[in-house]
Amino acid sequence: MSTGRLADKICVVTGATSGLGRAAARRMAGEGAIIVGTGRNAEQGARTVSLISETGGQAEFWRQDVTAETDWQALVEHCTTRYGRIDVLVNNAGGFFVRPLEETPLEDFQWLWRVNVESVFLGTRAALQVMAAQAEGGSIINMSSLAGQVGLDQASAYCASKAAVTQFSRAAAVEAAALNARVRVNSLNPGVILTEMITGSYGDSEELQQYFAKDNALKMMGLPEHIADAVVYLAADESRHVTGIALSVDGGRGADFRDK
């Protein structure tokens, strides 16, 4: 028996090979969770696992392409066989690109839709089946984005995909509650957080960091750990009455237009 706010919970984190996923996995493990971190890059997955074991946490890496339906079946089978349940799913894996709309080929839009939306659909559907049958239910956390609420320049495909995640999560929450009132579905809207996803598209200069740090009310650079703390809250039993919400962690960037 471990202690902590997520003691002994089986927590699946997709895209645990870098960025927000890795930070969330580490924080959750620090709260006593048993992590199943997934992704395509086994080397980076092993790195996440060793970062967690070094600090006394429990984790394993499971190879998965989140857009592949069969990979979800295999993952669920693995978790239910090895642990007998899934308590938390963090649908974190996702993609991003910036490109002028008129230069964006249909294939790129469709690629982003698969990686950001179909993956969340597949993951939520798979977890819901397991969690609805568990007396303790479960918590599904879908990574949306500030970009699901505001229009970002040259990121129309990304903005559309994240708005879809937010709205999908609300509807799934209503449906999940009807199946088992202890199954919750929420989404998180990170503002700009400095991860490989951002530096990969915009570059990693000091200048750029300062630009992003100024682009929110708090004038603060968003860190993966900020998102990880919110993931822990939504994963833990303390948020058991919270479902269907879209929680913004964005330094107040969205405070002036937000409705609910």
Place this chain on the structure above:
Amino acid sequence: MTGGVMGRVEGKVVFVTGGASGIGEHSARAFLAEGAAGVVIADIDAARGTALAAELGDRAMWLRHDITAEADWQDAMPAVRERFGKLDVLVNSAGISLPSSIEEATYEHWRHLHRVNADGVFLGCKYALALIRETSDAGAIINVSSTMGLRPTSYLAAYSSSKAAVANLTRSIALHCAEQGYPVRCNAVHPGAIRTPMMEAYLAAAEDPDAQLQAFAAVHPMQRVGRPEEVAAAILFLASDEAAFITGVSLPVDGGYCAA
């Protein structure tokens, strides 16, 4: 606090309006359990307030305090400074709820609800901010609005309006504090129907209390009413440094009410 580990709000001083009952009372308990250095239980209900402060011990301070009286706020802040030396967190939980459609509501009723629920929160934010920004290096204000502040209903016209005022004021304060560079975040929680003395009053007034309770539960996708501990957990999260990148948000704790 879990055996010897640092609490989540270690060392913070917290002022809770409506601290004698319901959501306020459970917030006071949660803050003390997570290491707060001091909690002010401010309320007009002296019987409940003194009993609670006595139960909670040395770190709790009882203050007879009417949130609608500007002079009470002017007196309260020096009293907090004298007792604890600083203020980090304000929780505006005091409030009242009375039913009225637009046709039933008298002007007096409208003004009464806005005086307590909106004016009281305005005064609290104004006076506490002055002390928090001067004495805290990680301050937070959490306003207790309601689902009615986001998604109103026909029979709570004045109440819903007063709670919408709180939600919008919250964002304005968040933006102001950020613009001024104050280390103060400001967020709102939006409880659904929560089983507190406030709800008990509705149940007692109903012809069939059980049917009324069922009716309250039935409008939430989770088909249940919430517990004050569940709202207190959200307030604690927003007050803690875990929410360092969160300001100007509305966090529903409502069993899915705002999603459906």
